[in-house]
Amino acid sequence: MDEGAPHDEGLKWFGEGFDGFPKRLPEDCVEYVIYVINEHFQDVAATRARLNAIFKKANEICRKHTAGYIWQRGEFDLKIRPTLSDQEAANGQKSSPQTPHLRGRTDFGDSIADEWLVVYLLLELSKQCPDAWIRVYDTDGEFLLIEAANALPKWLSPDVSESRVWINNGHLRIVPLDEGSRTRSLSLQDALTFVRKSPDKLIVSPFIEEEAFYRLRTYPGAIATSMHRALITVPRPLAYLLHRKPTYISPAIEAFYLRDPISLKPLATKDTATLHLPPEDFVTVSVKFTKVGYAQLRSQLFDTPPAWTGIIPRLSDSKVELGMKLACGFEMLLTDPQSQDKRVVREIKLLLNDIESGEEPLPSDVELASWPRDQDDEKWLDIDYRDFEHELSGKKGGNKTAEGGFGDQGAQDNLRKMVSRFEDFLNDDSAGVEGIDDGEVSDDDADEPDEEVSDLDSGEDRDAGYDDADFERAMKEMMGMPAEEVEKSGLLEEARRLALEDEQSGDEPDEDEEMKKVMELMEQELKGHDALRTKHDTHNGVDEDEDVGPGDEELSSDDEEFNDIDLGLAKNMLESFKGQAGLAGPAGNIMRALGINMPRDEGGEE
Template sequence: MPPTEEDLAWFRSTFHPVPKPRLPEDCVEYYLFVFNSNIDTGNDSEIRLRLREVQKFAAGLQEEWLKNYIWQRQGFGLEMVSEDGVTLLRGRTEYGDSVEDEWVIVWLLRRLTRKFEDLWVKVNDSDGEFLLIEAAGTLPEWLEPEVAENRVWIHRGNLAIIKPQKIKSMRQNDENISLQEARRIVLEDPKRLLKSTSIEEEAFYRLRNYPQQIAENMHNALVTIPRKIAFLLHQKPAYISSAIEAFYLRDPIALKPLQAQGTSSLTFQPEDLVTVSVRFPRVGFAQLRSQDFQVPATWRTSLPPKSDAKGYSQAELGMKLSCGFEMLLSDPQNQDRSAVREMKMLLEDLGTGDEKLPTSPDIAQWPRQEDDEKWLDISFEDLEGELGGKDKAQGKKRGDFGDKAAQENLQRIVAQFEQFLNDDTAGPDGAGLFDEDSDNTDEVDSDNEMENDGEDKEASFDEERFAKMMREMMGMPTDMEVGGSGSTPERSIPAGGSGRIQELDSDDEDDNGDIQLVMQRIEAELNESGALNLDPTPRKIGATKRAMRSKDSTKSKQLELSDESDDADEENDVDVNLARNLLESLKSQGGTSGPGGNLIGLMGLKTPREEQDEQE
């Protein structure tokens, strides 16, 4: 029996499609389509031929611009797939902590679309349409994340956004489009494509210094490492990313090989050390250099004295890198990684004699390059100057912190934030950056522009209204004044001092005395915990409490006696076991983060180091 209309209606009302799986964190995904009116959608062979040309050109771009580039986790790659009857190129890259890897991919995709005019690309990451996020301050209000799928494209190096067919107002748009609908609009209704210069500039702002920026994403440094590691890095410099990640994300299990007695069990023993030039991803170098890592016992005698600052710095960095390689190859969870399998095969070839370690004359022929590390240094005074808008025109000399790109990004963020704060048109949904009745996102209200040009508006604050609202929320009389101002205040709160409430009304002395006693006890407890103590000098809390409670000895005598005994107990009660367990927890962390270190940090203390005999 065929289904009736009622059955179909019930099925439509109860059927919920399987949601699209969410991308992993720190991952970018890209799709490349050929939309060409001269190629029939059913002619799959012709589309495949065109996509093969795209793949070949992409490989040439990587060979030209990314030959010496080291990806943080995964590289750029394209594979041909068929989805819903459509043949396309698809790629997915995990970029880890290196956000620049994601923008290198966007730059590659733009170059591809400039070469092939019928190539349309869409790209997103775990945050969704991140190009729209970059250009959030210039987007029309109808472009919400819920309706952005299949609307945002890269074509001929430009950003193209498909506008809705009909919208009731600039704030309302519930039209979702499919991939087939997007293709039809691109080929048959190009008037619906929104191409805005302001949106495109913001979306691709991070690419303003490309392709020169690609080389600046790398850092070269001299490090002292075992000859075996120098051999591996000379064979394939990209191995360094996996080693840095193993060091940076280490856990107690991964640290076990380094805690063994003796060096016989180590793959990379701290001997036969050589100083070579190593190329790092900038993020990886910062992660390696900034880590506070306890020197393993097997390496303590291999480091030069600290008096040799340069030699010790190179050896310390090489020690961390060597520990990363050791953990990478010994941890069972890494055995299926392609880089680990390749390195083990190379090491086996060394053992069988098929490969030989480089000699010192060979290493002397390798290029040596050492870049400046000033980009790691951040002057917080200069940073505050940037945030405060201080510049040379105001007589303030601005220093350099980080690199030039970091400074430009910070200045751009501050400028956009100030623009948001100074927007008088903001409503309950946030600041409205465009005219609601205008479809052209490049148009700007000239009156508002002239009004806001060069003006630094300050946020207005009505102290009297705020104080009244606070009194109403706390259930206090509305005629109460703060700071003792006013005609007949019931109570006054001093602007400074301990903040104790002074009772001025003498109609009910008993109740006032009770309230005052309670407030004194609260203040004493806050002083005892240090919440009100702005002076780091220790104070005798017990004496202060007894002095305050002497005002009403009849009501507080019993409490004073009990508190005095508690104070005496607290002065002599030290939980030795707790202290010992905390120190053991810190020791077991091996320099990594953990519960013991987190507790010490929350208390504002610096993690103590284990005293060791180091070669000076």
């Protein structure tokens, strides 16, 4: 290995003691780092002292805004890096030490609210510590830029965005491009150097900030509204645990939500003596959940464990059902071998041992009556599809939407106008390829089409945005044909070609003739794939002396063309459909495309 081989943070080469390849941030995690850039703190000791002060301020802000908050998995947590031992080791090896900084990582699981709470805490910290420069990123990278994608300059792509986005003094600051970094990401040290030397050249855009921090517009009020309180019926020891430390509920719900056959084994018993929280001595208490956790617990289908079968009649009560799920979640958490080293599991087991030994008395009914009985509305669990439609149409709360976007009022008016004109066209028997007229047209007017067409192009039709793409979408919706089927069939392109030929020739379209052309094209396509054979196709392997199938000579009609049925094709189609065994397949797809729904074969005679 060359001595000059580059190495990145998190990777040591074999000569230095291999410590693994560069580590990728785990899923559902947000990481944040804080550097101090202050001309008064140049040496390492002064920098670490300032970082300690920022650390204390961060903890103070966190306690202020997260009192009573329940994190889904990990909490907001900062540590000084490198540690003193790491710094001494680096000095002993005569290697360049890392710049002292604060670093933290929060595993937010399924709760996106936790990730944005971290961003809010960091933003508040930056306002109180102007010399703190903060980076925050997750598995997707610079997710603040993803939020602000519509307001970013074109050059700020994911390929060059690393280490360019910083939070400082309540603002989002972006390191601009220079000639040497157009094709690569900016290194951390280069970014810190730029911030120190050229802070006035950093990009600060109110439009980018508004988009990037849009989800924080309701904070800090949104912190409290992300919780849900509900009355549930649980065993008395569990009520004590949840009252003692409400944050125990998150790992228990996750154990229930992510259960597997191994974690369910301890519940497959009727001996309640083997359970940590047996189904007895029930009490009804108010429990605080995260909204994500409550939805996970409420939505899961869960078979009643054997030990709980005695209270099955009571499970019709939603409070008892939720209590059973929660108690089973705690049971799985406490018995899972992979969870035994977790601090929360050790704490719960110690408390249960104290209860069993009598050192911790359980709350009496009188004491339970003094506890809060809060219960929040569950309407947030319901999806109001009318509101959903309003969102899609841009009509939030009946207010007028801003210009542009999906809910643009002008776009809606144009769409209504286009559909109205198309419906009029379909309902007008006298309408031709030129469409319908708004009024009577005289022969003199018909001799001057150019001026009229020009007026239409510059007026109503242009405002309506009535182009080929709009017409195609309207056709698909009106005919009820799936978009992919229209594209696969090729009929749309053929229809355009025929219409263009008619327009160039100036003749009135003959519907029968056009249909015949389309049918001939379809027949040629089927013959090309050997899917359509007639008794005249001797060049495809059909013998002229082949026995005539039943019914081939018995058909009669005034027009024999419509009775020219290929029974071989029909038999092959039916056998192919039968071979599908009721599942999707080519035969069924073809028949459905022709508007024929074949019944399922129930195994009768052939």
